Amino acid sequence: xxxxxxxxATSHIPAVGAAWDNGKTAEPYWRPVFQGFxxxxxxxxxMRPDVCIVAYNDHASAFSLEIIPTFAIxxxxxxxxxxxxxxxxxxxxxxxxxxxxxxxxxxxxLDEFDLTIVNxxxxxHGLTVPxxxxxxxxxxxxxxxxxxxxxxxxxxxxxGHRCYMLGKAIRKAVESFDKDLxxxxxxxxxxxxxxxxxxAGLINREFDxxxxxxxTRDPRALVKISHLEYLRETGSEGIEMVMxxxxxxxxxxxxxxxxxxxxxxxxxxxxxxxxxxxxxx
Amino acid sequence: xxxxxxYDDLPGTVVFDADRARQGYHLNMFCMSLMKPENRAAFKADxxxxxxxxxxxxxxxxxxxxxxxxxxxxLGGNIYFTSKIAATDGLSFQQIAAMMSGSTQEQYAQxxxxxxxxxxxxxxxxxxxxRG
Numbered sequence: 001x002x003x004x005x006x007x008x009a010t011s012h013i014p015a016v017g018a019a020w021d022n023g024k025t026a027e028p029y030w031r032p033v034f035q036g037f038x039x040x041x042x043x044x045x046x047m048r049p050d051v052c053i054v055a056y057n058d059h060a061s062a063f064s065l066e067i068i069p070t071f072a073i074x075x076x077x078x079x080x081x082x083x084x085x086x087x088x089x090x091x092x093x094x095x096x097x098x099x100x101x102x103x104x105x106x107x108x109x110l111d112e113f114d115l116t117i118v119n120x121x122x123x124x125h126g127l128t129v130p131x132x133x134x135x136x137x138x139x140x141x142x143x144x145x146x147x148x149x150x151x152x153x154x155x156x157x158x159x160g161h162r163c164y165m166l167g168k169a170i171r172k173a174v175e176s177f178d179k180d181l182x183x184x185x186x187x188x189x190x191x192x193x194x195x196x197x198x199x200a201g202l203i204n205r206e207f208d209x210x211x212x213x214x215x216t217r218d219p220r221a222l223v224k225i226s227h228l229e230y231l232r233e234t235g236s237e238g239i240e241m242v243m244x245x246x247x248x249x250x251x252x253x254x255x256x257x258x259x260x261x262x263x264x265x266x267x268x269x270x271x272x273x274x275x276x277x278x279x280x281x
Numbered sequence: 282x283x284x285x286x287x288y289d290d291l292p293g294t295v296v297f298d299a300d301r302a303r304q305g306y307h308l309n310m311f312c313m314s315l316m317k318p319e320n321r322a323a324f325k326a327d328x329x330x331x332x333x334x335x336x337x338x339x340x341x342x343x344x345x346x347x348x349x350x351x352x353x354x355x356l357g358g359n360i361y362f363t364s365k366i367a368a369t370d371g372l373s374f375q376q377i378a379a380m381m382s383g384s385t386q387e388q389y390a391q392x393x394x395x396x397x398x399x400x401x402x403x404x405x406x407x408x409x410x411x412r413g
Contacts, residue, residue, distance in 0.1 A: 015374065060361040064313045065302050083316050085368025153361060155288070155298035192397075196360040197351060198293030200378040201389060203397025228287050232404045236294050265393035267375050 002100070002174045002181035006047060006277045007247040007255070008040070009215065010130045012056060012188040015267035017089055017129040020137075033271060036261035037133045043258060043275060044134050048142075049184040051097050053104075053170065055148045055163075055246040056126035056188040059084065062118075068154050069116035071166065074123075074147035075101040082122035091128050091137075097144035100177055104146070107173030113166050123147055130188045133273075152189065152240050160242045161223040167249020174250075182281075187247030189240025191262075191272035192233070202235035203270045208262065211241060212274055216257045219248045237269075252278045292409040293382070295354040305357020308345070311335040312362035321369045350381045 019030045061082035063069065079094040105115050127147055135142060148170075151157055158166075167185070174183050191208040194200050214221050223245060230239045255276040263271045288296040295301070302309075311332065314320045324331040332342045344352035345366065353363045367377045379389035382398075392398060402408050 018373075060309070060313055060359070060365070061316070065306050065309050065362075068302070083318070085315055085321070085365040087318075153297065153359065154302050155296055194294065194398075195364075195374055195378055196354055196381060197295055198382050199291070199398065199403055200293075200382040201392055201398040202400060202403060203393075204400045205396065207400075231288050231291055231294070231296065233400055236291075236296065264396055267373070268378050268393065270397065 002177040009187045009244040010273040011271045012129040014125040050181040053146045054186040055243045057152045061124035062121045072116035072149040079123045082124040104173040111169040163242045164245040164249035167246040171250040187244035191270040193269035194235025297359045307337045308341045309362040312365045315365040
């Protein structure tokens with residue numbers, strides 16, 4: 001039987017990927033960011049997941065305005081790296097796990113979460129920056145990755161509660177897969193940031209700290225946060241934190257916090273990161 | 282009857298919703314086309330001619346030509362799409378964020394280094410009434 005052993009949340013700031021790709025990790029501005037993930041890289045190397053499920057949002061790369069799925073799961077065997085305007089990131093293509101992905105679709109849709117099936121998709125910084133932060137620069141990513149795209153760009157976006165419940169449905173799906181796989185689930189994006197308009201640059205350390213605290217201790221308090229509260233308190237792009245709740249929903253009620261890192265600024269954004277383990281690894 | 286959009290109360294922020302996605306459809310699809318190197322080259326070679334391939338409004342085209350980043354958002358642009366114009370121009374997210382917030386790049390970078398813009402005084406349009 002497959003099982004979810006741990007959850008990872010991290011921001012997916014494109015400038016972090018660019019800093020990595022351009023060899024700037026030792027520069028004074030970026031060094032603290034990458035140092036915050038040293039422990040994480042050791043942890044995941046020890047954890048050796050067989051599969052990672054990564055909840056992220058596409059940034060006008062795979063999905064234009066033609067079709068806007070609320071939740072979409074990548075069922076392909078391979079996902080090429082998108083050219084987001086700067087040229088594709090020089091990272092390996094992402095290998096999928098079509099069997100587990102299709103199994104999740106079957107289970108989760110019957111549980112009344114209508115996932116869109118995607119068999120051809122390029123992946124952007126939302127997915128690849130977290131992989132870089134956790135795995136560094138391997139010739140190939142060390143395990144298959146199932147992309148789970150969440151629309152947090154075009155309102156209305158899904159509520160935090162919906163995301164949390166989707167996490168639970170994904171867990172149930174994973175646990176009914178008959179191969180013995182250890183799965184780590186990622187929630188990405190956030191934390192507080194606003195990229196647009198005269199209010200750009202908004203950061204709310206207090207909100208973010210409380211969010212991290214409750215992610216470990218009291219996620220049910222987080223699922224009640226409204227869209228308006230995210231927008232007011234965490235900037236127009238802070239809503240990405242609902243994707244962290246997919247990860248949290250897939251874990252035990254009681255989890256062990258293994259690592260936490262928070263840093264302002266990374267470009268326009270408060271970078272947040274946490275690793276949570278289920279009791280049964 | 283339309284549902285209320287409470288988020289219209291946010292100062293200095295355009296919340297991109299289904300209505301705006303329709304308003305800015307062609308503007309954003311033009312931006313998306315800049316993901317291909319050959320299209321970036323064609324746009325750079327003759328911006329106006331490239332824009333004329335898209336059924337955008339004249340206001341939308343002018344906002345692109347002027348690099349009026351806030352204006353693009355007001356006319357239905359979305360930041361993840363308009364940032365592809367920035368990428369084509371060789372600008373970073375932080376550089377256009379500085380422009381949109383009316384700061385120099387240096388001022389904006391300093392604000393971020395000091396912990397960013399506080400939510401205090403920036404939660405509601407009523408708090409921005411007295412801004413010049």
